[in-house]
Amino acid sequence: MKFIVSILLxxxxxxxxxxxxxxxxxxxxxxxxxVLIQQRPGMAFLSGFLALLLLWGAMAWxxxxxxxxxxxxxxxxxLPLGGNSLLLILVTALVGALVGGSAALTGSxxxxxx
Amino acid sequence: xxxxxxxxxxxxxxxxxxxxxxxxxxxxPVGKFLSPQHGCWQNAESVDKDFSATLSFPDLxxxxxxxxxxxxxxxxxxxxxxxxxxxxxxxxAKFRLWQMExxxxxxxxxxxxxxGAGPGNGYLKYDREMRRLGMVYGAxxxxxxxxxxxxxxxxxxxxxAGVNAWISNLKESDLPIEYKLLNYRPEPWSxxxxxLFMKNMAYDLAGSDEDFExxxxxxxxxxEDFAKLYPTRQDSADPVxxxxxxxxxxxxxVKAPATADSLYFNNTDSVTVxxxxxxxxxxxxxxxxxxxxxxxxxxxxxxxxxLGTNLPSIWYEMQxxxxxxxxxxVSFPGAPYIVIGFNDSCAWGITNAGRDVRDYYSIHFxxxxxxxxxxxxxxxxxxxxxxxxxxxxEADFIxxxxxxxxxxxMYDRTFTGLSTTxxxxxxxxxxxxxxxxxxLAVFSHLRSAKxxxxxxxxxRYLSTPGQNIVFAAKxxxxxxxxxxxxxxxWKEQGAFVMPGTDSSYMWQGNIPADENPxxxxxxxxxxxxxNQLASDTSYPYFLGSSYPIYRGKIIxxxxxxxxxxxxxxxxxxxxxxxxxxxxxxxxxxxxxxxxSQLSPDEQKYLGMIRAWRxxxxxxxxxxxxxxxxWSKLEKGIFDDEFSVTTLPMMRPYESTLVEALLKDSAYxxxxxxxxxxxxxxxxxxxxxxxNAVPEIAQAEKEDRLEWAKYKDTWARHLLRLPAFSxxxxxxxxxxxxxxAAKQFHGPSWRMIVHLTNKTEAxxxxxxxxxxxxxxxxxxxxxxxxxxxKYYPLWVMEQDELKxxxxxxxxxxxx
Numbered sequence: 001m002k003f004i005v006s007i008l009l010x011x012x013x014x015x016x017x018x019x020x021x022x023x024x025x026x027x028x029x030x031x032x033x034x035v036l037i038q039q040r041p042g043m044a045f046l047s048g049f050l051a052l053l054l055l056w057g058a059m060a061w062x063x064x065x066x067x068x069x070x071x072x073x074x075x076x077x078x079l080p081l082g083g084n085s086l087l088l089i090l091v092t093a094l095v096g097a098l099v100g101g102s103a104a105l106t107g108s109x110x111x112x113x114x
Numbered sequence: 115x116x117x118x119x120x121x122x123x124x125x126x127x128x129x130x131x132x133x134x135x136x137x138x139x140x141x142x143p144v145g146k147f148l149s150p151q152h153g154c155w156q157n158a159e160s161v162d163k164d165f166s167a168t169l170s171f172p173d174l175x176x177x178x179x180x181x182x183x184x185x186x187x188x189x190x191x192x193x194x195x196x197x198x199x200x201x202x203x204x205x206x207a208k209f210r211l212w213q214m215e216x217x218x219x220x221x222x223x224x225x226x227x228x229x230g231a232g233p234g235n236g237y238l239k240y241d242r243e244m245r246r247l248g249m250v251y252g253a254x255x256x257x258x259x260x261x262x263x264x265x266x267x268x269x270x271x272x273x274x275a276g277v278n279a280w281i282s283n284l285k286e287s288d289l290p291i292e293y294k295l296l297n298y299r300p301e302p303w304s305x306x307x308x309x310l311f312m313k314n315m316a317y318d319l320a321g322s323d324e325d326f327e328x329x330x331x332x333x334x335x336x337x338e339d340f341a342k343l344y345p346t347r348q349d350s351a352d353p354v355x356x357x358x359x360x361x362x363x364x365x366x367x368v369k370a371p372a373t374a375d376s377l378y379f380n381n382t383d384s385v386t387v388x389x390x391x392x393x394x395x396x397x398x399x400x401x402x403x404x405x406x407x408x409x410x411x412x413x414x415x416x417x418x419x420x421l422g423t424n425l426p427s428i429w430y431e432m433q434x435x436x437x438x439x440x441x442x443x444v445s446f447p448g449a450p451y452i453v454i455g456f457n458d459s460c461a462w463g464i465t466n467a468g469r470d471v472r473d474y475y476s477i478h479f480x481x482x483x484x485x486x487x488x489x490x491x492x493x494x495x496x497x498x499x500x501x502x503x504x505x506x507x508e509a510d511f512i513x514x515x516x517x518x519x520x521x522x523x524m525y526d527r528t529f530t531g532l533s534t535t536x537x538x539x540x541x542x543x544x545x546x547x548x549x550x551x552x553x554l555a556v557f558s559h560l561r562s563a564k565x566x567x568x569x570x571x572x573x574r575y576l577s578t579p580g581q582n583i584v585f586a587a588k589x590x591x592x593x594x595x596x597x598x599x600x601x602x603x604w605k606e607q608g609a610f611v612m613p614g615t616d617s618s619y620m621w622q623g624n625i626p627a628d629e630n631p632x633x634x635x636x637x638x639x640x641x642x643x644x645n646q647l648a649s650d651t652s653y654p655y656f657l658g659s660s661y662p663i664y665r666g667k668i669i670x671x672x673x674x675x676x677x678x679x680x681x682x683x684x685x686x687x688x689x690x691x692x693x694x695x696x697x698x699x700x701x702x703x704x705x706x707x708x709x710s711q712l713s714p715d716e717q718k719y720l721g722m723i724r725a726w727r728x729x730x731x732x733x734x735x736x737x738x739x740x741x742x743x744w745s746k747l748e749k750g751i752f753d754d755e756f757s758v759t760t761l762p763m764m765r766p767y768e769s770t771l772v773e774a775l776l777k778d779s780a781y782x783x784x785x786x787x788x789x790x791x792x793x794x795x796x797x798x799x800x801x802x803x804x805n806a807v808p809e810i811a812q813a814e815k816e817d818r819l820e821w822a823k824y825k826d827t828w829a830r831h832l833l834r835l836p837a838f839s840x841x842x843x844x845x846x847x848x849x850x851x852x853x854a855a856k857q858f859h860g861p862s863w864r865m866i867v868h869l870t871n872k873t874e875a876x877x878x879x880x881x882x883x884x885x886x887x888x889x890x891x892x893x894x895x896x897x898x899x900x901x902x903k904y905y906p907l908w909v910m911e912q913d914e915l916k917x918x919x920x921x922x923x924x925x926x927x928x
Binding site for chain 2: 026031041066070074077095102103105110113
């Protein structure tokens with residue numbers, strides 16, 4: 001339960017941070033929620049990881065659909081992804097997930113210190 | 115000890131963010147770039163995007179409205195010209211900001227700032243060329259002129275304010291994708307940037323010269339050989355202004371200096387520096403036919419400017435309506451007004467005049483400080499201008515340029531252009547674009563031109579680049595002027611580097627505008643130009659000799675023949691793929707090929723070019739074979755003479771070779787000077803064919819023998835990224851066809867205007883209104899352009915604001 005709530009809150013706060021802060025605001029969001037909701041470090045990492053995987057993945061996927069994949073095909077050629085839109089969405093999601101997971105982990109260790 | 119895991123994970127997180135927020139080589143900061151709320155995803159425009167908006171700008175004088183049609187073409191309805199310019203600036207910025215800034219950075223020699231010094235310092239060299247040519251210097255002088263004219267000052271101030279209204283409201287996530295890829299931000303716009311943009315066009319169209327190359331040819335070849343390689347007159351030329359025209363006696367008689375023979379014509383100094391050159395194919399077609407030749411009885415005007423087929427397109431299509439004027443046409447993102455188009459009374463179009471307005475003078479500095487130079491027997495002080503070139507990721511480069519009475523010393527021991535040979539020579543450039551002028555006034559006046567006199571008055575503001583401006587009015591008048599500020603030159607002045615030790619070789623004045631060639635309602639009932647020579651030798655001033663021939667010739671041949679002309683005829687003509695050069699040259703190839711020397715495979719290809727009907731249509735194989743064969747023939751004929759030197763040289767024009775061979779098959783250069791025997795034309799033609807066949811066969815193997823596939827026309831992104839370009843466009847045509855579509859260059863806008871009571875007009879360009887590669891409007895018109903189709907141009911009326919063709923409306927409140 002804590003796990004699910006943690007994922008949802010990290011995703012929501014990350015989204016809100018994106019409206020006002022640069023892209024790394026997601027790290028602040030993940031860290032903050034991890035401080036507020038205590039979990040084992042492994043679970044904290046997973047919460048942050050999945051939250052951003054889902055948030056960034058879903059946003060990219062939604063934008064891509066509305067755009068008929070016009071841009072993603074092109075970006076996936078400029079980056080070495082063979083013009084594959086899905087791959088670009090996946091990479092996007094992974095990048096966010098790594099930062100989110102790492103930040104959540106940091107937050108959970110910080111909580112343990114306090 | 116619990117601090118350790120925290121500390122480590124903290125370092126990991128911060129490290130990860132740092133890595134993902136930093137540019138590594140050419141890779142943009144990945145985290146920033148991929149963030150769905152900040153990065154490239156924000157440029158992935160929804161195909162259902164609603165462009166309607168209500169905006170408020172206190173700078174506006176009154177309310178205004180922009181109606182967008184389904185192609186995202188804006189129709190501006192403003193109550194005064196300044197608001198119209200403000201909104202034009204705003205729209206240019208909204209849809210094309212990156213391109214505007216990139217092009218003006220290029221003009222200002224600031225590419226290194228964005229891209230770094232480049233492979234082999236290529237971008238740095240380019241930037242130094244632009245600075246030393248005086249691009250910024252010239253733009254500063256033009257800016258003074260723009261601001262002396264109260265109309266252009268008002269309009270530019272408004273335009274700049276409109277652009278900045280967009281820029282200042284830009285959030286990071288809204289930046290065009292190229293900024294995100296290259297990881298930089300736009301800077302505020304200014305009137306100077308408008309002037310720089312105009313200088314960029316001047317460079318593209320009037321920045322060409324071959325002075326160094328011809329000076330070297332003069333040093334290498336005898337006088338007789340030089341005349342055979344670079345004849346001053348092409349017999350087959352069909353000038354813009356017919357040979358029958360009479361000209362006024364020159365108001366400015368010019369005379370060569372007494373030292374011309376010894377110091378100039380017979381001088382054999384050579385030049386090692388190498389210029390960066392503008393695209394030499396920048397040119398165009400235009401023509402207007404009088405109502406006496408049309409079915410409707412009303413004139414038809416046609417224009418297709420030939421520029422780089424870039425993405426974002428060099429042009430932005432729009433309509434601008436105020437109570438004073440109603441114009442439709444194409445504009446330059448980076449400057450106000452409509453540049454090619456029409457209003458309620460008349461239409462206009464432009465082609466490049468191609469006159470030589472860039473000359474070099476040999477300079478002798480006193481010492482390596484370059485502070486003084488020899489002039490009229492004394493040491494004269496040079497003004498030194500410090501150019502600071504910022505280089506991304508490196509220290510600034512400081513370039514010190516000496517300015518003489520002739521102009522900036524563009525090349526000297528500190529800068530040799532693209533050459534790597536050190537030199538003690540120095541060359542000052544005199545370029546007419548560095549003289550004060552206000553080209554924008556041409557367009558500020560044309561927009562409300564009602565008749566021939568208004569047009570004539572408007573075009574007088576054009577200095578550089580000189581253009582052939584064609585005109586047609588609903589009243590029935592058609593006209594063409596070759597207008598610009600052209601130096602009055604004596605024969606061959608400026609063809610070579612000139613002595614700069616005194617003033618005797620300077621330009622003696624400008625040709626008075628009234629003495630520029632023109633035609634108004636000529637007997638032949640049409641006017642036309644395709645960058646060919648303006649006139650034959652009866653014109654009393656030196657015109658130079660480097661002009662293309664064949665498009666002008668085929669255009670005139672058709673227009674002379676045609677009657678009862680319709681718009682459809684003009685569409686067919688503008689997209690015509692017939693190759694007049696091939697018509698003249700192929701008979702030579704077919705006459706002299708020795709079939710007995712050919713293998714069955716080679717004969718197969720010979721059969722293809724024999725059967726070719728001389729049209730550069732997309733699926734034809736003849737054009738490819740012809741091009742390869744002719745280029746091998748040129749190499750076979752000229753390589754031996756030219757390969758003796760590594761100095762910058764210019765090969766003779768195609769027209770020179772074809773005319774020489776048609777006149778005399780024993781053309782001197784046919785012989786290979788490195789062999790003991792004397793080659794014949796038959797040998798050389800046959801050998802050229804046999805040399806071409808392996809490439810022809812290879813192309814056939816790779817399924818590239820068909821002309822469109824071989825030519826491989828692109829609409830190419832300014833950063834040359836294939837992903838942002840449209841490649842392999844199946845369009846025919848070529849250098850010598852009216853449809854001048856080459857690989858990266860061609861008809862950047864095609865326009866046909868029928869001057870009926872309610873103007874009937876058609877247009878198309880190889881791009882789209884949006885400069886965003888993520889937008890469905892990025893390349894809207896390309897397929898039509900490829901297929902030779904046109905769109906009817908909708909000149910919106912005041913009462914059509916609620917027409918169902920209006921898809922979105924932007925309301926501008928003050």
